[in-house]
Amino acid sequence: MIRISIIEQIGYREWTETIGTDREWKIQETQAKIYQEAQRIATKFGGFVLPLRYDYMTIISSNLTEDEEKEILEVVSSLSPVAVRLSSDLGTTPLESENNAWSHISSIEPGKLGHFGNGKEFVIVSHIDLNGLTPITQKIGTFRTYGKILQILEKINSIAQGNGGVAQYLGGDNILVLLPDSNYEDLVTKMISTDDLKAGIAIANKARDAMKLAAEALHEIRVTRNKRIVKKSFL
Known part of the structure; x- marks a missing residue:
């Protein structure tokens, strides 16, 4: 939970x-x-x-x-x-x-x-990143780039909220998604399917640890360049 x-x-x-x-x-x-x-x-x-x-x-x-x-x-x-x-x-x-x-x-x-509440607590997050944002910004400008990101955020958030999750824009090309504990990998695959996106997924006892792991997963994707999703866990 x-x-x-x-x-x-x-x-x-x-x-x-x-x-x-x-x-x-x-x-x-x-x-x-x-x-x-x-x-x-x-x-x-x-x-x-x-x-x-x-x-x-x-x-x-x-x-x-x-x-x-x-x-x-x-x-x-x-x-x-x-x-x-x-x-x-x-x-x-x-x-x-x-x-x-x-x-x-x-x-x-x-x-x-x-x-309130008692139970086993943990956090599942995905850190989603738009590829090539800097050259896009240099080509079309900050305002139109932001509009593009908002369109992507709306799609991701629709998928997330439809399954009990939440998507949040963190600035730049970064979108954080709080995920439910069922079918979350399938949800992330769906979220990044139609845009030039990559995603780190992480599970940890606390939010800060989960976000750190998700950032590490994204870094692994950037280095290896052979995956669009990498998952890591502290549990």
């Missing part, structure tokens, strides 16, 4: 409306600082923060303890302009874990956390 944690900044939208109309730069600056520190402390414990949106932060938190999650919450709380709370739960797929965490969050008091 995979653990997902959600941190809610309570009343974040209302806060943005109190700082005037010359505010977007301040919002972006605040978000960047919170994300940077949340990522720093989460990866210290082996987790990883997904940059989905900033009023709600999503953490891949398998095998993080309640005390470690509390420390992450305290760091975010020290930087957030509003009160925060954290909900953490398990599921057999990433989407189920997220839904389970969401089901508790409204009952958690500001400044507190809820750590």
Whole structure:
């Protein structure tokens, strides 16, 4: 099972409306600082923060303890302009874990956390990479390249979510996919079938280890140039 944690900044939208109309730069600056520190402390414990949106932060938190999650919450709380709370739960797929965490969050008091669920926790990820992005960018420019990546992301995310997974763009030519624990290799094969893509797949007890392994798998593909998918495991 995979653990997902959600941190809610309570009343974040209302806060943005109190700082005037010359505010977007301040919002972006605040978000960047919170994300940077949340990522720093989460990866210290082996987790990883997904940059989905900033009023709600999503953490891949398998095998993080309640005390470690509390420390992450305290760091975010020290930087957030509003009160925060954290909900953490398990599921057999990433989407189920997220839904389970969401089901508790409204009952958690500001400044507190809820750590729910028991079971064997691990993470399955795929790091998908678009071949030749630099020459593509040099030919058609940054904006149109980004549009191309978004089209690929939409296709990958459709396949992932249809099977309980989640895809996240990490910048550059990098797409991270949180995978369910059934038929995940077949899913990744389908994800990269129609574009010039390669994929590292990894299984580990914690998110940071899984992402490290997936990056190693991609490096192996680049060196050998005889495969499009390589799988590695820490389990």
